[in-house]
Amino acid sequence: MSVGAEQFPADEFVAEQPTGLLTRVEILGDVRPVLRTVLAVVAGGLLLGVLWALVAPGQETVTTAAGASAGLAAESDHVFDATAVFFLLASAYGVVVGVLAWQARSRRGPVTLAGVALASTAAAWVAARVGTWLAGPLTDRHPVGVLLDRAEASSSGTPGPPIPATLTTVPAVIGSFWTVLGAGVGAVLAYLLCAIALGTDDLGRPED
Secondary structure (H helix, E strand, O other): OOOOHHHOOOHHHOOOOOOOOOOOHHHHHHHHHOOOHHHHHHHHHHHHHHHHHHHOOOEEEEEOOOOOEEEEHHHHHHHHHHHHHHHHHHHHHHHHHHHHHOOHHHHHHHHHHHHHHHHHHHHHHHHHHHHHHHHHHHHHOOEEEEEEEEHHOOOOOHHHHHOEEEEEOOOOOOOOOHHHHHHHHHHHHOOOOOOOOHHOOOOOOOOO
């Protein structure tokens, strides 16, 4: 049984031309506005660093007259806490940047996506540097005189008179600088989720 050519029109198997592709001129035209966005996002990292320095917990330590020092057992988790706070702040900042960048309809596309990813990561790096630098001056390091139980402070557990010591607060630190990547990941995910939710090939970008 032969199948007539009229049953399968020739144009039925021709691939459709993709829509929404940017031209070279459009891509180059996006570079300058995106660079301005990058600078603004990186500058925002300064404020992010100040915020982290204000809210990140320091670690209290005791120092004896002999110069021996040790962190309090209850304070041992504060290094992780400070790192986790920075990661959450950086990721949230990246999400906000990604959503705001999506609002610029005339610049939607790969250039903006790459720009917000790099800018958010750079802003988080700036925030980490600024935050750790400000954590020292913003931390109350005034020593407080305390008395340590000799039995608990000594390794032998020998009882005796209390040991004079001072209690001070060590500024917060970021345990791992890999946490700066959270900002870039947050920005990319927010931007891509907006694009997926829209569901159009041209990303809703108006025609020039």
